[in-house]
Amino acid sequence: MVSLREKGLASSLGRSLLVTGGAGFIGANFVHYWLGHHPQDRVVVLDALTYAGNMASLGGCLEQDNFRFVHGDIGDQDLVETLLAEEGLDTVVNFAAESHVDRSIHGPDPFVTTNVVGTHSLLKAAKKVWLDGGSGRPHRFHHVSTDEVYGSLAPEEPSFTETSPYAPNSPYSASKAASDHLVRAYHHTYGLEVSTSNCSNNYGPYQFPEKLIPLIILNILEAKQLPIYGDGLNIRDWLYVEDHCRGIDLVLRKGRAGEVYNIGGNNEWPNIEIVRLVCALVDERLGASEPLRQRFPRSPFCLGRTAESLITFVKDRPGHDRRYAINAGKSRNELGYAPLESFETGIRKTIDWYLASEAWWRAVMNGSYRTWLEMHYAS
Numbered sequence: 563m564v565s566l567r568e569k570g571l572a573s574s575l576g577r578s579l580l581v582t583g584g585a586g587f588i589g590a591n592f593v594h595y596w597l598g599h600h601p602q603d604r605v606v607v608l609d610a611l612t613y614a615g616n617m618a619s620l621g622g623c624l625e626q627d628n629f630r631f632v633h634g635d636i637g638d639q640d641l642v643e644t645l646l647a648e649e650g651l652d653t654v655v656n657f658a659a660e661s662h663v664d665r666s667i668h669g670p671d672p673f674v675t676t677n678v679v680g681t682h683s684l685l686k687a688a689k690k691v692w693l694d695g696g697s698g699r700p701h702r703f704h705h706v707s708t709d710e711v712y713g714s715l716a717p718e719e720p721s722f723t724e725t726s727p728y729a730p731n732s733p734y735s736a737s738k739a740a741s742d743h744l745v746r747a748y749h750h751t752y753g754l755e756v757s758t759s760n761c762s763n764n765y766g767p768y769q770f771p772e773k774l775i776p777l778i779i780l781n782i783l784e785a786k787q788l789p790i791y792g793d794g795l796n797i798r799d800w801l802y803v804e805d806h807c808r809g810i811d812l813v814l815r816k817g818r819a820g821e822v823y824n825i826g827g828n829n830e831w832p833n834i835e836i837v838r839l840v841c842a843l844v845d846e847r848l849g850a851s852e853p854l855r856q857r858f859p860r861s862p863f864c865l866g867r868t869a870e871s872l873i874t875f876v877k878d879r880p881g882h883d884r885r886y887a888i889n890a891g892k893s894r895n896e897l898g899y900a901p902l903e904s905f906e907t908g909i910r911k912t913i914d915w916y917l918a919s920e921a922w923w924r925a926v927m928n929g930s931y932r933t934w935l936e937m938h939y940a941s
Protein backbone atom coordinates (compact mmCIF):
# COMPACT_ATOMS: atom_id res chain seq x y z
CA MET A 563 0.00 0.00 0.00
CA VAL A 564 1.34 3.45 -0.91
CA SER A 565 0.50 5.80 1.91
CA LEU A 566 -0.66 9.36 1.48
CA ARG A 567 2.46 10.36 3.41
CA GLU A 568 4.69 8.53 0.88
CA LYS A 569 2.83 10.23 -1.92
CA GLY A 570 3.86 13.49 -0.35
CA LEU A 571 0.32 14.71 -0.01
CA ALA A 572 0.29 15.33 3.69
CA SER A 573 1.49 18.26 5.66
CA SER A 574 3.76 17.38 8.55
CA LEU A 575 1.93 20.00 10.60
CA GLY A 576 -1.48 18.34 10.61
CA ARG A 577 -3.15 15.48 12.37
CA SER A 578 -3.89 12.22 10.59
CA LEU A 579 -7.25 10.78 11.52
CA LEU A 580 -8.85 7.38 11.14
CA VAL A 581 -12.59 8.07 11.14
CA THR A 582 -14.47 4.81 11.57
CA GLY A 583 -18.12 4.77 10.47
CA GLY A 584 -17.41 7.87 8.38
CA ALA A 585 -20.06 6.95 5.80
CA GLY A 586 -22.82 7.03 8.42
CA PHE A 587 -24.87 10.00 9.59
CA ILE A 588 -22.65 11.66 12.20
CA GLY A 589 -19.41 10.28 10.76
CA ALA A 590 -20.05 11.82 7.33
CA ASN A 591 -21.00 15.16 8.89
CA PHE A 592 -17.80 14.96 10.94
CA VAL A 593 -15.66 14.30 7.86
CA HIS A 594 -17.17 17.31 6.05
CA TYR A 595 -16.71 19.40 9.20
CA TRP A 596 -13.12 18.28 9.74
CA LEU A 597 -11.91 18.74 6.18
CA GLY A 598 -13.57 22.17 6.14
CA HIS A 599 -12.09 23.33 9.46
CA HIS A 600 -8.71 21.55 9.34
CA PRO A 601 -7.67 21.47 5.68
CA GLN A 602 -4.07 20.69 6.62
CA ASP A 603 -5.13 17.35 8.18
CA ARG A 604 -5.54 13.95 6.58
CA VAL A 605 -8.66 11.84 6.99
CA VAL A 606 -8.91 8.12 6.30
CA VAL A 607 -12.44 6.73 6.60
CA LEU A 608 -12.89 3.07 7.48
CA ASP A 609 -16.47 1.93 6.97
CA ALA A 610 -18.08 -1.48 6.45
CA LEU A 611 -20.94 0.11 4.46
CA THR A 612 -23.73 -1.63 6.34
CA TYR A 613 -27.31 -0.63 5.48
CA ALA A 614 -26.58 2.66 7.32
CA GLY A 615 -23.37 3.49 5.44
CA ASN A 616 -23.67 5.60 2.32
CA MET A 617 -20.84 6.72 0.04
CA ALA A 618 -23.11 9.42 -1.37
CA SER A 619 -22.88 11.20 2.00
CA LEU A 620 -19.14 11.67 1.38
CA GLY A 621 -19.63 13.36 -2.00
CA GLY A 622 -16.99 16.02 -2.53
CA CYS A 623 -14.53 14.38 -0.14
CA LEU A 624 -13.54 11.55 -2.45
CA GLU A 625 -11.73 13.88 -4.86
CA GLN A 626 -9.65 15.54 -2.13
CA ASP A 627 -5.97 14.58 -1.89
CA ASN A 628 -6.03 14.49 1.91
CA PHE A 629 -8.93 12.01 2.01
CA ARG A 630 -9.05 8.27 1.54
CA PHE A 631 -11.94 5.82 1.84
CA VAL A 632 -11.29 2.24 2.93
CA HIS A 633 -14.11 -0.31 2.78
CA GLY A 634 -13.60 -2.54 5.80
CA ASP A 635 -14.65 -3.64 9.24
CA ILE A 636 -13.41 -2.22 12.55
CA GLY A 637 -13.24 -5.85 13.70
CA ASP A 638 -10.48 -6.55 11.15
CA GLN A 639 -7.55 -5.91 13.46
CA ASP A 640 -4.88 -6.62 10.84
CA LEU A 641 -6.41 -4.07 8.48
CA VAL A 642 -6.62 -1.42 11.20
CA GLU A 643 -3.03 -2.05 12.32
CA THR A 644 -1.86 -1.73 8.71
CA LEU A 645 -3.76 1.52 8.25
CA LEU A 646 -2.50 3.04 11.51
CA ALA A 647 1.09 2.07 10.80
CA GLU A 648 1.42 2.61 7.05
CA GLU A 649 -0.64 5.80 6.93
CA GLY A 650 1.09 7.18 10.01
CA LEU A 651 -2.26 7.88 11.67
CA ASP A 652 -2.20 9.51 15.10
CA THR A 653 -5.93 9.84 15.90
CA VAL A 654 -8.87 7.46 15.85
CA VAL A 655 -12.40 8.84 16.01
CA ASN A 656 -14.69 5.86 16.44
CA PHE A 657 -18.21 6.42 15.09
CA ALA A 658 -18.64 2.90 13.67
CA ALA A 659 -21.58 1.22 15.33
CA GLU A 660 -24.96 -0.34 14.96
CA SER A 661 -27.00 2.63 16.12
CA HIS A 662 -30.74 2.01 15.96
CA VAL A 663 -32.46 1.02 19.22
CA ASP A 664 -35.40 -0.66 17.46
CA ARG A 665 -33.07 -2.91 15.45
CA SER A 666 -31.19 -3.81 18.63
CA ILE A 667 -34.42 -5.03 20.20
CA HIS A 668 -35.20 -7.25 17.23
CA GLY A 669 -31.66 -8.52 16.66
CA PRO A 670 -28.99 -7.64 19.23
CA ASP A 671 -26.15 -9.78 17.81
CA PRO A 672 -24.62 -7.27 15.38
CA PHE A 673 -24.68 -4.70 18.19
CA VAL A 674 -22.46 -6.89 20.32
CA THR A 675 -20.27 -7.81 17.35
CA THR A 676 -19.59 -4.27 16.15
CA ASN A 677 -20.11 -2.07 19.19
CA VAL A 678 -18.37 -4.29 21.75
CA VAL A 679 -16.10 -6.74 19.93
CA GLY A 680 -15.36 -4.34 17.06
CA THR A 681 -14.44 -1.49 19.41
CA HIS A 682 -12.24 -3.84 21.39
CA SER A 683 -10.49 -4.90 18.20
CA LEU A 684 -9.85 -1.23 17.37
CA LEU A 685 -8.41 -0.68 20.84
CA LYS A 686 -6.12 -3.68 20.45
CA ALA A 687 -4.88 -2.39 17.10
CA ALA A 688 -4.25 1.09 18.52
CA LYS A 689 -2.40 -0.33 21.53
CA LYS A 690 -0.26 -2.56 19.33
CA VAL A 691 0.77 0.17 16.91
CA TRP A 692 0.95 3.18 19.22
CA LEU A 693 2.15 1.59 22.47
CA ASP A 694 3.65 -1.88 21.91
CA GLY A 695 5.32 -0.82 18.64
CA GLY A 696 7.27 1.72 20.64
CA SER A 697 6.60 4.48 18.15
CA GLY A 698 6.30 6.97 21.00
CA ARG A 699 3.99 8.91 18.71
CA PRO A 700 1.50 11.25 20.41
CA HIS A 701 -1.89 9.74 19.79
CA ARG A 702 -5.55 9.95 20.72
CA PHE A 703 -8.30 7.32 20.58
CA HIS A 704 -11.62 9.13 20.71
CA HIS A 705 -14.73 7.06 21.26
CA VAL A 706 -18.14 8.48 20.29
CA SER A 707 -20.84 7.34 22.67
CA THR A 708 -24.35 8.20 23.74
CA ASP A 709 -26.35 9.57 26.67
CA GLU A 710 -28.43 6.38 26.49
CA VAL A 711 -25.79 4.55 28.57
CA TYR A 712 -27.03 6.46 31.63
CA GLY A 713 -30.53 4.99 31.36
CA SER A 714 -33.85 6.78 31.79
CA LEU A 715 -34.69 9.87 33.86
CA ALA A 716 -37.89 10.64 35.78
CA PRO A 717 -39.43 14.06 34.94
CA GLU A 718 -37.87 16.00 37.82
CA GLU A 719 -34.50 14.23 37.97
CA PRO A 720 -31.38 16.30 37.20
CA SER A 721 -29.79 15.73 33.82
CA PHE A 722 -26.96 13.26 33.26
CA THR A 723 -23.43 14.27 34.23
CA GLU A 724 -20.23 12.38 33.46
CA THR A 725 -20.46 10.76 36.91
CA SER A 726 -24.04 9.52 36.56
CA PRO A 727 -24.11 5.75 37.05
CA TYR A 728 -24.41 3.62 33.94
CA ALA A 729 -27.85 1.97 33.64
CA PRO A 730 -28.38 1.01 29.98
CA ASN A 731 -31.80 -0.42 29.16
CA SER A 732 -31.69 -1.50 25.49
CA PRO A 733 -29.30 -3.91 23.78
CA TYR A 734 -28.02 -0.85 21.86
CA SER A 735 -27.23 1.20 24.95
CA ALA A 736 -25.84 -1.86 26.76
CA SER A 737 -23.44 -2.50 23.89
CA LYS A 738 -22.35 1.15 23.87
CA ALA A 739 -21.88 1.03 27.66
CA ALA A 740 -19.68 -2.04 27.32
CA SER A 741 -17.53 -0.33 24.71
CA ASP A 742 -17.20 2.78 26.91
CA HIS A 743 -15.89 0.58 29.74
CA LEU A 744 -13.35 -1.07 27.44
CA VAL A 745 -12.10 2.32 26.27
CA ARG A 746 -11.72 3.45 29.88
CA ALA A 747 -9.91 0.22 30.79
CA TYR A 748 -7.37 0.60 27.96
CA HIS A 749 -6.42 3.98 29.41
CA HIS A 750 -6.14 2.86 33.02
CA THR A 751 -4.48 -0.48 32.30
CA TYR A 752 -2.24 0.22 29.32
CA GLY A 753 -1.95 4.02 29.19
CA LEU A 754 -3.69 4.41 25.82
CA GLU A 755 -4.56 8.10 25.39
CA VAL A 756 -8.33 7.87 25.10
CA SER A 757 -11.28 10.21 25.38
CA THR A 758 -15.00 9.52 25.25
CA SER A 759 -17.92 11.81 24.47
CA ASN A 760 -21.49 10.93 25.39
CA CYS A 761 -23.93 12.86 23.27
CA SER A 762 -27.69 13.35 23.12
CA ASN A 763 -29.94 12.69 20.08
CA ASN A 764 -28.54 14.21 16.90
CA TYR A 765 -30.47 15.49 13.89
CA GLY A 766 -29.43 17.08 10.61
CA PRO A 767 -28.34 16.24 7.05
CA TYR A 768 -27.53 12.67 5.93
CA GLN A 769 -29.46 10.97 8.75
CA PHE A 770 -30.81 7.57 7.72
CA PRO A 771 -34.61 7.92 7.59
CA GLU A 772 -35.37 5.23 10.14
CA LYS A 773 -34.65 7.77 12.92
CA LEU A 774 -37.48 9.98 14.15
CA ILE A 775 -36.89 13.37 12.50
CA PRO A 776 -36.01 12.32 8.93
CA LEU A 777 -38.68 9.60 9.08
CA ILE A 778 -41.31 12.21 9.88
CA ILE A 779 -40.14 14.65 7.18
CA LEU A 780 -40.11 12.01 4.44
CA ASN A 781 -43.33 10.32 5.52
CA ILE A 782 -45.14 13.68 5.25
CA LEU A 783 -43.81 14.17 1.72
CA GLU A 784 -44.88 10.61 0.80
CA ALA A 785 -48.23 10.83 2.66
CA LYS A 786 -47.37 7.90 4.94
CA GLN A 787 -48.44 7.55 8.57
CA LEU A 788 -46.34 9.30 11.21
CA PRO A 789 -45.89 6.55 13.83
CA ILE A 790 -45.70 7.80 17.42
CA TYR A 791 -44.64 5.15 19.90
CA GLY A 792 -46.78 4.93 23.06
CA ASP A 793 -48.20 8.22 24.30
CA GLY A 794 -45.61 10.35 22.48
CA LEU A 795 -44.47 11.92 25.74
CA ASN A 796 -40.99 10.38 25.84
CA ILE A 797 -38.43 13.16 26.04
CA ARG A 798 -35.12 13.45 24.20
CA ASP A 799 -32.48 16.20 24.21
CA TRP A 800 -31.85 17.15 20.56
CA LEU A 801 -28.59 18.50 19.13
CA TYR A 802 -27.83 19.68 15.60
CA VAL A 803 -25.19 17.31 14.24
CA GLU A 804 -22.65 20.03 13.41
CA ASP A 805 -22.68 21.10 17.06
CA HIS A 806 -21.80 17.51 17.99
CA CYS A 807 -18.90 17.60 15.50
CA ARG A 808 -17.75 20.89 17.02
CA GLY A 809 -17.85 19.31 20.47
CA ILE A 810 -15.72 16.35 19.36
CA ASP A 811 -13.26 18.79 17.76
CA LEU A 812 -12.93 20.56 21.13
CA VAL A 813 -12.43 17.27 22.97
CA LEU A 814 -9.70 16.26 20.50
CA ARG A 815 -7.90 19.59 20.75
CA LYS A 816 -8.46 20.58 24.38
CA GLY A 817 -9.83 17.53 26.20
CA ARG A 818 -7.70 15.63 28.66
CA ALA A 819 -6.77 12.00 27.97
CA GLY A 820 -8.68 9.53 30.09
CA GLU A 821 -11.64 11.91 30.45
CA VAL A 822 -15.30 11.69 29.50
CA TYR A 823 -17.22 14.71 28.18
CA ASN A 824 -20.98 15.02 27.84
CA ILE A 825 -22.19 16.88 24.76
CA GLY A 826 -25.79 18.04 24.54
CA GLY A 827 -28.19 20.65 23.31
CA ASN A 828 -29.98 21.71 26.51
CA ASN A 829 -33.00 21.20 24.32
CA GLU A 830 -35.53 18.71 25.72
CA TRP A 831 -38.65 17.92 23.70
CA PRO A 832 -41.43 15.34 24.01
CA ASN A 833 -41.61 13.33 20.78
CA ILE A 834 -45.15 14.44 19.94
CA GLU A 835 -44.14 18.11 20.15
CA ILE A 836 -41.24 17.53 17.75
CA VAL A 837 -43.52 15.76 15.31
CA ARG A 838 -46.08 18.58 15.48
CA LEU A 839 -43.33 21.15 14.89
CA VAL A 840 -41.97 19.26 11.87
CA CYS A 841 -45.52 18.94 10.51
CA ALA A 842 -46.11 22.68 10.82
CA LEU A 843 -42.79 23.60 9.21
CA VAL A 844 -43.19 21.21 6.26
CA ASP A 845 -46.74 22.54 5.68
CA GLU A 846 -45.31 26.07 5.82
CA ARG A 847 -42.62 25.25 3.23
CA LEU A 848 -45.12 23.64 0.88
CA GLY A 849 -47.54 26.54 1.33
CA ALA A 850 -44.82 28.98 0.28
CA SER A 851 -43.53 27.14 -2.80
CA GLU A 852 -45.39 26.09 -5.95
CA PRO A 853 -42.36 24.06 -7.20
CA LEU A 854 -42.36 22.07 -3.94
CA ARG A 855 -46.11 21.43 -4.27
CA GLN A 856 -45.51 20.13 -7.78
CA ARG A 857 -42.74 17.80 -6.58
CA PHE A 858 -44.74 16.40 -3.65
CA PRO A 859 -48.37 16.35 -4.85
CA ARG A 860 -49.35 13.51 -2.47
CA SER A 861 -48.36 15.46 0.66
CA PRO A 862 -51.37 16.32 2.85
CA PHE A 863 -50.96 20.07 2.29
CA CYS A 864 -51.55 19.60 -1.44
CA LEU A 865 -54.76 17.71 -0.70
CA GLY A 866 -56.14 20.39 1.60
CA ARG A 867 -55.16 18.62 4.83
CA THR A 868 -52.50 19.21 7.45
CA ALA A 869 -49.43 17.02 7.90
CA GLU A 870 -50.61 16.42 11.48
CA SER A 871 -53.52 14.41 10.05
CA LEU A 872 -50.97 11.64 9.37
CA ILE A 873 -50.04 11.25 13.07
CA THR A 874 -50.76 7.71 14.24
CA PHE A 875 -50.16 6.40 17.75
CA VAL A 876 -48.70 2.89 17.58
CA LYS A 877 -47.59 0.17 19.98
CA ASP A 878 -44.78 1.36 22.24
CA ARG A 879 -41.16 0.28 21.89
CA PRO A 880 -40.37 -2.41 24.53
CA GLY A 881 -38.38 -0.90 27.41
CA HIS A 882 -38.78 2.58 25.90
CA ASP A 883 -36.66 5.03 27.95
CA ARG A 884 -38.84 7.88 29.19
CA ARG A 885 -36.43 10.76 29.28
CA TYR A 886 -32.82 11.64 28.44
CA ALA A 887 -31.22 14.96 29.36
CA ILE A 888 -27.56 15.98 29.23
CA ASN A 889 -25.68 18.30 31.56
CA ALA A 890 -22.86 19.60 29.35
CA GLY A 891 -21.38 21.80 32.10
CA LYS A 892 -18.00 20.04 32.12
CA SER A 893 -17.58 20.50 28.34
CA ARG A 894 -18.67 24.12 28.63
CA ASN A 895 -16.32 24.92 31.52
CA GLU A 896 -13.27 22.94 30.41
CA LEU A 897 -13.51 23.17 26.63
CA GLY A 898 -15.64 26.24 25.96
CA TYR A 899 -18.28 24.08 24.30
CA ALA A 900 -21.67 25.59 23.46
CA PRO A 901 -24.08 24.60 20.70
CA LEU A 902 -24.31 27.29 18.02
CA GLU A 903 -27.55 26.17 16.42
CA SER A 904 -30.91 26.77 18.08
CA PHE A 905 -33.56 24.10 17.58
CA GLU A 906 -35.62 26.60 15.57
CA THR A 907 -32.79 27.18 13.08
CA GLY A 908 -31.46 23.62 13.12
CA ILE A 909 -34.78 21.97 12.38
CA ARG A 910 -35.48 24.42 9.53
CA LYS A 911 -32.03 23.72 8.05
CA THR A 912 -32.70 20.00 8.34
CA ILE A 913 -36.08 20.16 6.62
CA ASP A 914 -34.60 22.32 3.86
CA TRP A 915 -31.74 19.85 3.41
CA TYR A 916 -34.16 16.92 2.93
CA LEU A 917 -36.31 19.01 0.55
CA ALA A 918 -33.19 19.86 -1.48
CA SER A 919 -31.65 16.37 -1.34
CA GLU A 920 -34.34 14.19 -2.88
CA ALA A 921 -31.80 12.22 -4.95
CA TRP A 922 -29.96 11.24 -1.74
CA TRP A 923 -33.02 9.97 0.12
CA ARG A 924 -34.72 8.43 -2.93
CA ALA A 925 -31.60 6.29 -3.40
CA VAL A 926 -31.74 5.28 0.26
CA MET A 927 -35.47 4.47 0.06
CA ASN A 928 -35.00 2.48 -3.15
CA GLY A 929 -32.23 0.45 -1.53
CA SER A 930 -32.72 -1.93 1.35
CA TYR A 931 -34.64 0.70 3.31
CA ARG A 932 -37.63 -0.41 5.31
CA THR A 933 -38.50 0.99 8.70
CA TRP A 934 -38.44 -1.27 11.68
CA LEU A 935 -42.17 -0.70 11.95
CA GLU A 936 -42.74 -1.89 8.38
CA MET A 937 -40.53 -4.93 8.99
CA HIS A 938 -42.23 -6.07 12.16
CA TYR A 939 -45.71 -4.63 12.25
CA ALA A 940 -46.61 -4.74 8.56
CA SER A 941 -49.70 -6.82 9.26
Ligand code: NAD
Pocket residue numbers: 582583584585586587588589608609610611612613614615616634635636637656657658659660661662676680706707708709738760761762763764765770
Ligand atom coordinates in the same frame (compact mmCIF):
# COMPACT_ATOMS: atom_id res chain seq x y z
P1 NAD B 1 -25.18 5.38 11.67
O1 NAD B 1 -25.91 4.10 11.92
O2 NAD B 1 -25.81 6.42 10.81
O3 NAD B 1 -23.74 5.06 11.02
C1 NAD B 1 -22.92 4.02 11.46
C2 NAD B 1 -21.81 3.84 10.43
O4 NAD B 1 -20.94 2.81 10.92
C3 NAD B 1 -22.31 3.37 9.08
O5 NAD B 1 -21.65 4.08 8.04
C4 NAD B 1 -21.93 1.89 9.02
O6 NAD B 1 -21.70 1.44 7.70
C5 NAD B 1 -20.68 1.90 9.86
N1 NAD B 1 -20.39 0.59 10.47
C6 NAD B 1 -21.26 -0.23 11.12
N2 NAD B 1 -20.63 -1.35 11.53
C7 NAD B 1 -19.33 -1.22 11.15
C8 NAD B 1 -18.18 -2.03 11.29
N3 NAD B 1 -18.23 -3.22 11.92
N4 NAD B 1 -17.00 -1.58 10.79
C9 NAD B 1 -16.93 -0.39 10.15
N5 NAD B 1 -17.99 0.41 9.97
C10 NAD B 1 -19.18 0.01 10.46
O7 NAD B 1 -24.83 5.95 13.12
P2 NAD B 1 -24.76 7.46 13.61
O8 NAD B 1 -26.11 7.93 13.98
O9 NAD B 1 -23.95 8.23 12.64
O10 NAD B 1 -23.94 7.26 14.97
C11 NAD B 1 -22.50 7.30 14.96
C12 NAD B 1 -22.00 7.06 16.37
O11 NAD B 1 -22.53 8.08 17.23
C13 NAD B 1 -22.45 5.72 16.96
O12 NAD B 1 -21.39 5.19 17.70
C14 NAD B 1 -23.59 6.09 17.89
O13 NAD B 1 -23.67 5.20 18.99
C15 NAD B 1 -23.18 7.47 18.35
N6 NAD B 1 -24.27 8.39 18.71
C16 NAD B 1 -25.31 8.60 17.85
C17 NAD B 1 -26.31 9.50 18.19
C18 NAD B 1 -27.46 9.81 17.26
O14 NAD B 1 -28.38 10.55 17.64
N7 NAD B 1 -27.45 9.32 16.02
C19 NAD B 1 -26.27 10.17 19.43
C20 NAD B 1 -25.18 9.93 20.27
C21 NAD B 1 -24.18 9.04 19.90
Ligand code: TYD
Pocket residue numbers: 662663664763772773774775777789790791796797798833879935
Ligand atom coordinates in the same frame (compact mmCIF):
# COMPACT_ATOMS: atom_id res chain seq x y z
P1 TYD C 1 -34.88 7.45 17.55
O1 TYD C 1 -34.72 8.47 16.48
O2 TYD C 1 -35.01 6.02 17.15
O3 TYD C 1 -33.69 7.67 18.60
P2 TYD C 1 -33.45 7.00 20.06
O4 TYD C 1 -34.32 5.82 20.22
O5 TYD C 1 -32.00 6.63 20.01
O6 TYD C 1 -33.74 8.09 21.06
O7 TYD C 1 -36.18 7.80 18.39
C1 TYD C 1 -36.33 9.05 19.05
C2 TYD C 1 -37.60 8.98 19.86
O8 TYD C 1 -38.70 8.91 18.95
C3 TYD C 1 -37.70 7.76 20.75
O9 TYD C 1 -38.35 8.12 21.96
C4 TYD C 1 -38.56 6.80 19.95
C5 TYD C 1 -39.48 7.72 19.18
N1 TYD C 1 -39.92 7.25 17.86
C6 TYD C 1 -41.28 7.24 17.54
O10 TYD C 1 -42.14 7.61 18.36
N2 TYD C 1 -41.64 6.81 16.29
C7 TYD C 1 -40.74 6.39 15.36
O11 TYD C 1 -41.13 5.97 14.24
C8 TYD C 1 -39.35 6.40 15.71
C9 TYD C 1 -38.30 5.94 14.72
C10 TYD C 1 -38.98 6.85 16.97
